[in-house]
Amino acid sequence: MRILLADDHPLFRIALAQAVRAVAPEATIAEAGTFDDALADLAAHADTDLVLLDLHMPGSHGLMALATLRGEYPAIAVAMISAHDDASTVRRALAHGAAGFISKRSGLDELQTALRAVLAAQTWLPPALRGNVLVGEADAEERRLAARLAALSPQQMRVLGLVADGLLNKQIADRLGVQERTVKAHLTAIFERLDVRNRTQAGVLLRSLEVADPALRVEG
Amino acid sequence: MRILLADDHPLFRIALAQAVRAVAPEATIAEAGTFDDALADLAAHADTDLVLLDLHMPGSHGLMALATLRGEYPAIAVAMISAHDDASTVRRALAHGAAGFISKRSGLDELQTALRAVLAAQTWLPPALRGNVLVGEADAEERRLAARLAALSPQQMRVLGLVADGLLNKQIADRLGVQERTVKAHLTAIFERLDVRNRTQAGVLLRSLEVADPALRVEG
DNA sequence: AAGCGCATTGGACGATCGTCCGATGCGCGC
DNA sequence: GCGCGCATCGGACGATCGTCCAATGCGCTT
Structure with missing residues (x-):
């Protein structure tokens, strides 16, 4: 274990x-x-x-x-x-x-x-939420997104993360220690898998996984 | 009134x-x-x-x-x-x-x-939240964002919205009924005001105003 | 009247993007 | 062994992006 x-x-x-x-x-x-x-x-x-x-x-x-x-x-x-x-x-x-x-x-x-x-391989949830946090039909969109993102390779996910930060291909290449050519190849694959047409849409897709910044959160 | x-x-x-x-x-x-x-x-x-x-x-x-x-x-x-x-x-x-x-x-x-x-020009909040939802120092980032976005003209805001949806300049031009030339001019102004370098960063900035989709919300 | 911001458009140009063709090597499972 | 996915790289090319120069008209404020 x-x-x-x-x-x-x-x-x-x-x-x-x-x-x-x-x-x-x-x-x-x-x-x-x-x-x-x-x-x-x-x-x-x-x-x-x-x-x-x-x-x-x-x-x-x-x-x-x-x-x-x-x-x-x-x-x-x-x-x-x-x-x-x-x-x-x-x-x-x-x-x-x-x-x-x-x-x-x-x-x-x-x-x-x-x-x-x-x-024990059981799903555990906060007691206060148990019972009303059922994964149902309303999550179809979220699950399709999960499925598409899960199809990305680790390196592709890193590239996507940097794209979502607004970096240029050249900057991404430097950050990952590869050629810009390679970054482009990854992006073509990423677009195909996420079913988007450009980096802006891909960035938006990834950003949709963002959760509200905890620094802005206050006790309910 | x-x-x-x-x-x-x-x-x-x-x-x-x-x-x-x-x-x-x-x-x-x-x-x-x-x-x-x-x-x-x-x-x-x-x-x-x-x-x-x-x-x-x-x-x-x-x-x-x-x-x-x-x-x-x-x-x-x-x-x-x-x-x-x-x-x-x-x-x-x-x-x-x-x-x-x-x-x-x-x-x-x-x-x-x-x-x-x-x-009566009074700030009203849900009773359950009153008292613990004070706009304080923690919101400095959010307010700087608000200030920058407020500096955009209405047309610039529309352009930004479409950019955040991943549209191309040409598509944005068609949607607004203007020339692609004009869209580029707006974008240059938008980048300058938001202090970003490209459309992807601008889109991310706007998307940070997103609120979780209510369709995914359940009763707490 | 003059100034200012806004919106619009033009030409030109370099930078960047994204895709088309192709290639090599590596590890993993059938 | 062989296929397959992954990661890497190359040339070429058109599309797109973003900025440089510039201009016009409109409405509002001083």
């Missing part, structure tokens, strides 16, 4: 690790502070069983990180961990294949209960 | 009109089912005192309609009307200059109370 904790907050990773050890003493625990680190860890440890993924990480574009992981490692369960736990966000995460959704506002007891559920 | 009701739901406009008549019998009431209709109405009736604006209208891009109105008619009060009434959305609306925020989940009594407050 191997578990990866992906969260950009070191203190929270410590708390998470303690909770995990309490409910699964035998598990191997890995940590990542950025999404790229998480991808690197999974590339080196394909035997990972579960990823606890923060919704807001550097370079993750909200639900993009989840979409990327689900597309790259369909066999690895991904549970979202987030303070931004409104019904809409939880629902979208489930539509994108999340194995569960753990609120950062949970107390230790609830967190451990949630971890036990997720480790 | 002149009031414009801008909502794409005819039945809701009727209900709104009744409520307005109940609290302000002397007011002239105008209606618009699309954002373009609303703009046309205001262009013909600059003496309008208040706009009750739905957050989700055809061609409005979420808070973009609010930003446009505030930039074009700073003297006209705009109160948002929306079913998507979470704290974050309300806060962003206020940062963009909304005179109030009326939840569609309000009962008739609350709606009338809200209307009286807004008509």
